Structures are given as C-alpha cells and as structure tokens.
Amino acid sequence: MIGKSDTIQGRRKWLQGTMFGLFRVAALINGMALLLVVYFLVARGWRAINWTFLTQPPMDSMTKGGILPCIVGTLCLSLGAIFIALPIGVASAIYLQEYARPGRVVRVIRLGINNLAGVPSVVFGLFGLAFFVVYLKMGVSILAGSLTLAAMTLPVIIGATEEALRGVPNTYREASLGLGATKWQTIYRVVLPAALPGILTGGILGLSRAAGETAPIMFTAAVFYTPSLPTSIFDEVMALPYHIYVLATAGTDIEATRPLQYGTALVLIVLVLGLNLVAIIYRSRLRKNR
Amino acid sequence: MIRNQDDSMQEPPKMSTKDLNFYYGESQALYSISLAFEIKEVTALIGPSGCGKSTLLRCLNRMNDLIPHSRAEGGVFLDGEDIYDQGVDVVALRRHVGMVFQKPNPFPKTIFENVAYGLRVNGIKDKTFLRDRVETSLKQAALWDEVKDRLHNSALGLSGGQQQRLCIARALAVEPEVVLMDEPASALDPIATQKIEDLIHELKTTYTIIIVTHNMQQAARVSDVTAFFYLGKLIETGKTESIFTRPRLKETSDYITGRFG
Numbered sequence: 001m002i003g004k005s006d007t008i009q010g011r012r013k014w015l016q017g018t019m020f021g022l023f024r025v026a027a028l029i030n031g032m033a034l035l036l037v038v039y040f041l042v043a044r045g046w047r048a049i050n051w052t053f054l055t056q057p058p059m060d061s062m063t064k065g066g067i068l069p070c071i072v073g074t075l076c077l078s079l080g081a082i083f084i085a086l087p088i089g090v091a092s093a094i095y096l097q098e099y100a101r102p103g104r105v106v107r108v109i110r111l112g113i114n115n116l117a118g119v120p121s122v123v124f125g126l127f128g129l130a131f132f133v134v135y136l137k138m139g140v141s142i143l144a145g146s147l148t149l150a151a152m153t154l155p156v157i158i159g160a161t162e163e164a165l166r167g168v169p170n171t172y173r174e175a176s177l178g179l180g181a182t183k184w185q186t187i188y189r190v191v192l193p194a195a196l197p198g199i200l201t202g203g204i205l206g207l208s209r210a211a212g213e214t215a216p217i218m219f220t221a222a223v224f225y226t227p228s229l230p231t232s233i234f235d236e237v238m239a240l241p242y243h244i245y246v247l248a249t250a251g252t253d254i255e256a257t258r259p260l261q262y263g264t265a266l267v268l269i270v271l272v273l274g275l276n277l278v279a280i281i282y283r284s285r286l287r288k289n290r
Numbered sequence: 291m292i293r294n295q296d297d298s299m300q301e302p303p304k305m306s307t308k309d310l311n312f313y314y315g316e317s318q319a320l321y322s323i324s325l326a327f328e329i330k331e332v333t334a335l336i337g338p339s340g341c342g343k344s345t346l347l348r349c350l351n352r353m354n355d356l357i358p359h360s361r362a363e364g365g366v367f368l369d370g371e372d373i374y375d376q377g378v379d380v381v382a383l384r385r386h387v388g389m390v391f392q393k394p395n396p397f398p399k400t401i402f403e404n405v406a407y408g409l410r411v412n413g414i415k416d417k418t419f420l421r422d423r424v425e426t427s428l429k430q431a432a433l434w435d436e437v438k439d440r441l442h443n444s445a446l447g448l449s450g451g452q453q454q455r456l457c458i459a460r461a462l463a464v465e466p467e468v469v470l471m472d473e474p475a476s477a478l479d480p481i482a483t484q485k486i487e488d489l490i491h492e493l494k495t496t497y498t499i500i501i502v503t504h505n506m507q508q509a510a511r512v513s514d515v516t517a518f519f520y521l522g523k524l525i526e527t528g529k530t531e532s533i534f535t536r537p538r539l540k541e542t543s544d545y546i547t548g549r550f551g
Contacts, residue, residue, distance in 0.1 A: 102358070171391060173356075174395070175396075176407070176411075177353070177384065178351065178461070179384065179464060180381050180384045180412060181381070181408070193398070
C-alpha cells in the first residue's frame with residue numbers, strides 16, 4: 001500500500017521536477033538572449049568607444065570621428081515622442097477605462113487602437129512623411145519625427161495604462177466616492193497615484209521602442225549626415241538607429257566602419273537601458289512611498 | 291419653542307425609504323421597501339446572502355449609481371428630502387451619509403492622509419484644522435493611541451482591525467450625519483470585532499448608524515432596531531430585543547435561530 005503510493009508520489013514528483021525544469025530553461029533563454037546581444041555588442045564595439053567618439057561629429061565621410069549628433073538626435077526624438085504620447089495615451093486610457101460607458105463608441109476606439117498597434121513601423125514612416133512633413137509642412141524635423149514616433153508608441157502606452165488602471169482595486173474608488181469626492185478627484189488623487197508605476201512601465205516600453213526605431217524617422221526626421229546639433233524642433237537630426245543602418249548598408253566604406261557600427265549600436269543600447277534604469281529607479285521609489 | 295418629552299419622541303426619522311424598488315438590469319433586487327431609520331439609533335439589516343440588505347444600504351448613499359443598468363424606483367429620504375430627486379448633488383449627499391465597507395480599504399497613503407482625504411477633497415487646506423480633525427476622528431475611532439506616533443507611515447502597515455478603524459475615522463472626519471456599515475467586522479478576528487462593536491456603541495451618541503451584518507449575535511449586541519430581509523423583501527422589523535426574543539413571523543424566527551440562511 002505504502003510502496004504503491006510511493007511510486008505514484010515518485011512519478012508526480014518527477015513530472016513536477018521536469019516541468020519546472022522546462023519553465024526554468026524557457027526563462028533562462030530570455031535572459032540569455034539579452035545577455036548575448038549585449039555581450040556581442042560590447043565585444044565588438046567597446047574598442048570604438050572613446051571620448052572623441054562620444055563628443056565629436058562624424059568626420060572623413062563618416063569613416064572617422066564620433067556620433068554626438070546621433071546621440072543628441074535620438075534623445076530629442078525619443079523624449080519628444082514620449083512627451084507627446086504619454087499625456088495623450090494616459091488621457092485616452094483614463095477615458096476608456098474610467099469614464100466611457102461601454103458601448104459602440106468604445107468598441108470602435110479600442111478597435112482603432114489595436115489596429116494602430118499592428119501597423120508596421122515603415123507605414124508610420126510613410127504616414128509621417130505624407131502628413132506631418134508634407135501636408136502640415138513641418139519638413140524633415142524633430143517635430144515631425146517625434147509626432148510619428150508618438151503615433152507609433154501610443155498603443156503601447158494606452159495598453160499599459162489601461163492595464164494599470166484595471167489593476168487599481170475598485171474598493172479605492174468606492175471609498176473615495178463614499179467620502180464625497182467627485183469622480184475626477186477620485187481619479188486624480190487615488191486611482192492615478194495607485195496606477196502610476198504601471199503607467200511608467202508603459203512609458204518605459206514606449207520610450208525604448210521610440211529610441212530604437214529606424215523606419216518611422218527615416219523619412220520624417222533623420223538625415224544621412226549633419227555635423228551641427230539641432231537648435232530647434234524644426235531642425236533635421238542624425239539618429240543612432242538610422243546611423244547604424246546607413247553605415248552598415250550605404251556607407252562609403254562598409255568594412256572599415258564595422259567597429260563604428262558596433263560602437264554606435266552599443267551606445268544606442270546603453271542609452272535605452274539607461275533611460276529605462278532612470279524610470280525603473282523612479283518607479284521603485286514611488287512604490288516605496290506607499 | 292417649548293417641547294415636552296413626548297414631542298421629541300415623535301421626531302421624524304433621520305432617513306427613510308418609501309416603496310423602494312431596485313433593479314439590476316432586468317432582475318429586481320428590492321421589492322417595495324418602506325423603512326425608517328431613527329436618529330441616533332443603530333439599525334441592523336439582517337438576512338441571508340442575496341436578500342437585498344447590502345443593496346438597500348447602497349441605495350442610502352446612492353453608491354448603487356455606479357453599477358451600470360441599475361435603477362431605483364420610489365423614494366429614499368434624508369431629513370425628509372428625496373435623495374433620488376433630479377437636483378440632488380450626489381457628491382454632497384455622500385458627505386452627509388458616510389460609508390464603511392466590508393473589507394478594510396485604506397488608500398495606499400499615510401495614516402494622516404487617509405483621514406484627511408475627505409476634508410481635502412472638500413477643499414480644506416488649513417493645516418491646523420486638518421491636524422485637529424484628524425486627531426479628533428482617530429480618537430473617535432479609538433485608534434489615536436495606537437497610531438499617534440506614526441501618522442506619517444503608510445496605512446497599509448496597520449493590522450486588519452486597525453485598518454478598519456482607520457476607515458471609520460476616515461468616514462467620520464467629514465462629519466457625516468449617517469454612517470452606513472456594510473458588514474464592517476466580517477473580515478476581522480474576534481478581538482478586532484469586539485473593538486468595532488464597542489465603537490458602534492460610542493458612535494451612536496452622535497451618529498445615526500445603519501449596519502448590515504451576517505452575524506446574529508452582533509446584530510443583537512449593537513443594534514436598537516433590526517430589519518429582517520428575505521428575497522428582496524422586508525419581512526419584519528422592530529425593536530431588536532423583540533425581534534430576537536419574540537419574532538412575529540416564522541421566517542424571522544427560523545433565520546435568527548439558524549434554521550436556514
């Protein structure tokens with residue numbers, strides 16, 4: 001009797017061990033992927049990185065010199081995109097989640113947002129070119145690029161914010177309304193603070209995505225080469241992802257600039273991880289202040 | 291104007307409902323409820339799950355408004371005024387009729403900010419006033435001595451019983467006239483429950499209290515009047531001691547003796 005149940009126990013334990021092992025491997029693969037990318041970039045790119053590389057514009061037909069205009073350009077574009085997309089995205093999510101009565105209007109808006117998320121980034125680029133650059137006469141500029149990137153990151157931010165708002169317990173809302181707070185006071189003073197960490201996560205995801213995209217800025221903001229830093233939002237800029245693309249496919253000497261390509265990629269990923277880190281630290285401080 | 295004592299006995303009820311029907315979509319949850327809640331008394335609403343007692347409670351501060359496709363018919367009166375009338379400001383109503391919920395639900399803010407919340411949303415900024423009112427409310431809720439040294443710590447660090455008393459303090463801070471309690475002790479241990487019950491005894495000197503409870507002994511201990519509900523109908527109501535010692539109807543006696551529900 002005891003022996004029999006032991007075999008069953010043993011089999012169940014074995015199954016559990018195997019399954020957990022598989023899950024662990026799956027999780028490890030995730031971590032490995034990021035580690036591999038970073039390792040690859042560091043191994044091939046670190047030699048290119050020095051003070052000149054970070055503080056000078058490209059020189060000698062972009063075979064020497066630095067990438068300062070690209071760093072500045074990417075910062076301008078992605079921060080610009082997030083400053084545009086975050087307020088609009090958060091406001092839309094609040095409307096959909098807290099105010100709107102479920103019905104046809106909400107369904108149509110949701111459908112629109114979901115489809116926006118599925119649009120390929122190059123289509124956003126062409127849309128930006130046609131609408132912002134040409135029709136609204138913004139020209140190839142930081143403004144047009146940021147707006148295009150913002151349109152692309154909106155679904156990410158709306159989705160994350162809606163998720164965060166859904167995660168706020170209804171008891172908070174009831175408690176607040178029960179104390180004679182208006183709906184807006186409830187949202188502003190209770191719901192949003194409680195949802196802020198989740199909203200920031202959405203912002204981080206959006207920012208990273210905006211910083212790394214090439215296609216949407218190709219026709220709207222980025223240029224092949226400009227040695228000067230932007231002085232206004234109507235200036236065209238260089239950008240890290242586009243610079244990598246240019247050096248790797250259309251440069252004057254593709255083989256010779258390999259280290260520069262990897263160096264630029266390394267700077268891009270450090271920039272993105274750095275931006276994420278700032279937001280993550282801010283978020284964990286918010287969580288601690290509960 | 292001179293009144294003799296007999297007159298004061300005839301004081302109109304603080305709140306009342308008249309032929310109140312309530313619907314969640316198609317299904318009717320309350321059937322023609324007419325019930326009066328006397329000033330500075332504790333009224334207990336009892337009955338098995340789904341009998342409509344919580345629904346009725348939530349009609350009294352129009353918390354049910356939040357539920358889509360729900361509607362109320364008939365009248366609910368606060369000091370003789372129908373709170374379902376067109377011109378009524380629901381936000382103001384809820385300041386007069388406060389609520390304590392089943393599960394303690396403090397905001398993820400400090401203890402001080404939790405109690406001050408109702409005042410702040412009403413536009414009070416005066417720091418001395420806020421501090422005084424927070425202290426008074428916490429004392430009323432018998433929590434002051436336990437938290438006075440950590441007012442600026444998170445409310446989520448308190449025990450369940452303390453959190454519920456904090457929620458009571460938070461409700462009292464806006465000086466409501468009526469306090470609705472939806473099974474306020476059901477998520478608490480016996481000692482914390484005892485404290486909440488003592489508190490209800492204290493509070494009824496100032497407030498009109500309406501409490502939903504599943505606990506018969508609790509209803510018997512804390513309330514002056516008991517109303518028994520079954521399947522959305524008010525079956526029997528009366529002085530608590532008479533309901534519990536000599537109920538008129540068989541359903542009531544079956545329920546309070548634990549034969550069903």
